[in-house]
Amino acid sequence: MSIDSGLSFNHMGIYVHDLAAMEAFYTAVLGFTVTDRGSLQGAAGPVQLVFLSRDPRTHHQIVLASGRPATLDYNPINQISLAADSLATLRTVYRRFVELGARDIDAITHGNAISFYVRDPEGNRLELFFDTPWYVSQPMKVPVNLELPEDELLAAVEAHARRLPGFCSRVEWEQRMHTLMSAS
Incomplete structure (x- = not known):
């Protein structure tokens, strides 16, 4: 079965250091709206999540997630x-x-x-x-x-x-x- 016509890109998640600062930037500067927020248990403990969208038909286009390692040698997001x-x-x-x-x-x-x-x-x-x-x-x-x-x-x-x-x-x-x- 071919999946070429059944998929489209929808959203991405980013691990962050400072959830509040990143939320403020994406909402105030780029006009995203917080659609939800909450916490889930991750492998290394609780992860705080903020869901953001600029499209009223899409629950989230970006998810900000706490827990970005402070020791990461480079930013993996191109x-x-x-x-x-x-x-x-x-x-x-x-x-x-x-x-x-x-x-x-x-x-x-x-x-x-x-x-x-x-x-x-x-x-x-x-x-x-x-x-x-x-x-x-x-x-x-x-x-x-x-x-x-x-x-x-x-x-x-x-x-x-x-x-x-x-x-x-x-x-x-x-x-x-x-x-x-x-x-x-």
Whole structure:
């Protein structure tokens, strides 16, 4: 039995050091709502849980769980990505992070998206992005200025993307992926 059409990504859980600080960040800065909270017995003792969502149809998109080891040598989370519904929304959220004094904001394009990367209070890397109407072969990363007027920013991203391997419309790429995924 094939499972290719029966599954979709739904949520993720993050072990954290400071549950209250992480809850405050995800609710106040990124607009998540606490949908539930509680405690469960884990292998190493009680685990406090906070369930967060930005979608009223989805109980939780992120679960914050107490118990992140203080001695972990590296952060195992590569990134947590949030899609913006428009370039205007992305730019508004970007400005909010700038106003909050966030350091190390990395505004870039992947050709198929315009993104910025920033860290949450415990160093987890966040990607906030807006999909462009184009596709280019990945990986690809070029800095962008999110303060440019929207039409100038999109024109610059498109002009660069058109020079890259694999350039096509997002619709063409989605059709190729549909064919590829249907064949497997």
